[in-house]
Amino acid sequence: MTAELLSGTKFPFCPGCGHGPTVKNIAKALTACGYRPLDVVLVSDIGCCGLVDPLFATHTLHGLHGRSPALATGVVMGLNNPGKKVVAIQGDGGATIGLQHLLEAARRNTNMTLIVTNNLIYGMTGGQVSGLSTNEFKDENHIADEAPPFDVCQLAHQAGAAYVARVNTPKSITEKLIEAFATPGFSLVEIASLCQPYGAKKMAQLRAWSREEVVLRQAGPVAALKVRETETLLPESRVLPAMFSAGVPGRIGVMLAGSAGGGVQSAAKLLAKAGILAGLAATMKGEYPITVGTGFSVAEVILSNNEINYTGLENPDVVIVVTNDGLLKARPRMGAQARIYLDSQVDKPTDLTAEVFDFHKVAGKKGAALAAIAHWLAVSGLLPAAALRTAASKHKYGAEFLKIIAAATELAVVQQEPRMR
């Protein structure tokens, strides 16, 4: 039966190489666990252990250096079939360059087995040391590198692996592989391996240079595919019918500038939606620092009677600034043609002609931007207040927004003569 798992292809390994016995033991253990060839997906890495896939009669994937645990993780995700056994194999070099993948598979307790054949060196490229090369090996071979090796078994265990074993004795390999294959979740078996040309030539040497054998188990939930029913991103409920009329002549660009947390983006979005409700085409984009909770927050809205192609706004027609953070960003964009509205908290440059209102006083820090929009619409008459109210009423904070809009509209009536300072 073991032969059924193997393809019959002649082994390509050097005389005395540890990979040959490992291959035979994998086949033996899979057979003992009842797996048939097409029940198994074998994922191999780069290096001498990457020569194993033609030797198996199973499904095989031969990928990149260090990535076999990640590729195997993807196979497990795609198959979502506990009846199939996914086995990845890599060497100590692969485990070094792909350590993140190994840890991630362990962290998720992905239902797979990773076999790390540790011959203490990179065999295919000339015997260089890996992150799993022990200091005993390096000392004996006069390799000047004092960095201790990763303990890949402990790392996998700490990350969440269900089963981990290190095997230094050939006769124990089958037993440990059977235990690994039979354990649901992520299992890892590190197998000490001879490399006649560059590494240990005898088992006694290999045992002396290897870490101690270990078996570590822990219970934990096994990663399972969660397939969800989801809803469309384009629901009919978000359709904005043209129910008002607008007084926008052609195209108008509005820049709204304030600070993070000041509702600038929300207010701009409501303005755009109000425009759409009034039958206009609208675009809106935001700009803010990558630290989204501090600094400036700027939004640009374009409203037009025609479809909008280019969405740049080099010279906004209207600039509304509600904080000093916003002023710093908006000031260079304030052209001579722009109508400018400032909050009274903004330090108005003496050379700037602007209309100043107490938006903060009306609506507070979080509502000043929306208040400014509502005020501007009220005084300009470009969009009916009802359009903004309708847009705001659909928002989860609709009740608060409606109060702000009402107050700001009132403000516009009270302060028909803008005060300058």
Next chain:
Amino acid sequence: MPVIPDKDQQNTAGILITLLPYAEGELPGKTQGMATDRKITFTDGSALITEALVRSGADMFIGYPITPSNRFYAYGQKRFPVFYPAPDEISVLQWMSGAAAAGKLPVTATAFPGLALMTETLNMAYVMELPMVLVITQRLGPSTGSATVGAQGDLALLNGIIPGFPLPTFCPAGFADCWTLAHKAVHTAVNLRTPVVLLTSKEMVMTSRSFDLNKLPEMGPVARPKPKTGKGYQPYKAGDAGVAPFLPVGNSRHQVRLTASMHNRAGRIVKNEESLAVTRNLAAKINSHAAELAEYAHITTPGARKLLVSYGVSALAARDARAALAARGEKVSLLIIKTLIPLATEIFALIDTYEEVFFVEENLNGQLQEIMFGKRPPDKIKRICKLGSMIAPAEIVNPLAAQ
């Protein structure tokens, strides 16, 4: 809802528009009379692409967050039936490759730094012939550049990312394209057994717009070919269309061997003429379908001798520029290329018919122009390029008007 029309459909104005039922600049607007049956929503390109990918049958989103592809990650989490947050971009594409090998159609979205990390695995997936879709949102580079500044600077990389081999790359030049090209990306990935790129930019996927949902063609899941597999199935034996029938690993009928290394039709690592033929076919299977993959809009002006050539977000400015030039009495046509790799020969043939051709690109030195005409193009080929912000219509109009 309209359905996706036949390619090369002629509209009444004599404007050749491929695939799309309308072009972005030709949506019915208020000045043309308000349609009463419109369903206007306020959305963005990220949502349209995500929705279209899911409706086209993409199974899972595997992502690592990066600006300006943030919204794809957020929408992917919300909309895809399966979502996985990977710990890095190499893992993203390895997981996708494993899932694709097992028969799923995975999707991710990233930007240049993520794509750089994915490069080796992208080559692996290409050689393994695994269907998947990568959305690349361009931002200002090189290096980390400026994550929140848009650009069109990744085409040169994509043109050579599988060195010497074509990686199908579609580039939406408007919201309608986001929808239809996402569908075409899935269709291409499945039917040509290959990774496919949707090349977008920050402006295309992060700026919200009013948009008429009634203009979106209906779409359903792309049918996955079910190969007839008698005894002796070979995972890399090309069929009639030049594409090898795909069976997933883990199936219970036939052994499947997939490999990133040079291999024969059976998927065995062998260096011989058969393996070279399999390697050559990676390019041939895509290039031989270049005409079917080709998407473009050739917006003609009768009597025009000048042509604007653009793609992506710059094509929107080019539309406005063409209209502004027309208002001045300048006759200029516009070619918007939406399939950037492979470039169909008919694109070159179209360009050949004009006396002056202006490539409009938001990058340092005209990457598409250089791909098409090299570093020493003919005198009639000119570039309008800009780095650091969108090209404004006036920046296109002025060089042409000054001619």
